[in-house]
Amino acid sequence: MVRPKILVSSFLREGYKLGKNFEMLSDFDYGMVSQNYVNAVLEAGGLPIVSPQIRKTYKDNTLMGELVDTVDGILLTGGYDIDPENYDKYSYKKIKFLDGIRDKQELKLIELALKKDKAILGICRGFQLLNIYFGGDIYQDIKQDLETEYLHFGGRFPKCKKIHPVSIEKDSILSSIFNQDLIEVNSFHHQAVRKLGDNLIKTAYSPDGLIEGFESTKYENVWAVQWHPEIMFSYYPEQLLIFKEFLNKIKNKRSDQS
Ligand SMILES: [Mn+2]
16 A cells, blocks of 8 residues: 655755754755654655755645645644744743744634645644644643653653653544553643643643643644654654554555545
């Protein structure tokens, strides 16, 4: 069977920010994505297609629609904080790095993907963005907004390390994958979902009550996790099942339609 094509969202990096070792590249901008996402999609049996940075014409529904038409699903990857203008009136917390155009591009991808009945998997920033798209919001900074003993921003640990447990809700996509009600995950986020968006249900949460996974009750195969399975799967192969299940659902739908 032909591999499902998955559009992997990318970010823009200005060449001059790449540092001294890359001075010869400093005059240009680059669309980039962590290779971990590409590896995970490949390993799970999909064909990853890195999304181009469409900076000037992202509002063009025809162009963006053609892009979405070329794939079966979208993987919304991690990255910078989302500009608070998308969910709040003002920014008041530790938010240093923003890319408002990336936000708008990806919100447009979500809009068109839902319209065209495509699958969406969100990870970390992608998890938060999907929630915001559906009308939810996020805590701008866990440290300042909440009291928790858990280290959600596990900065000094190897990125694959299991940092905290998450409880998995029964009858969810995640419970069908892991078949357990408690798993351990890595954690690299200083923001977190506050209010869930419309027609989303919580599928995983940490012991301090933060939402770490959700799925849509309205759209099939639209779901997200706060942790980084694309980093974990090389060490904990069960985390690859997240990508495999995302692709399986696409394949099953295909065979239903044929
Ligand atoms: Mn966490």
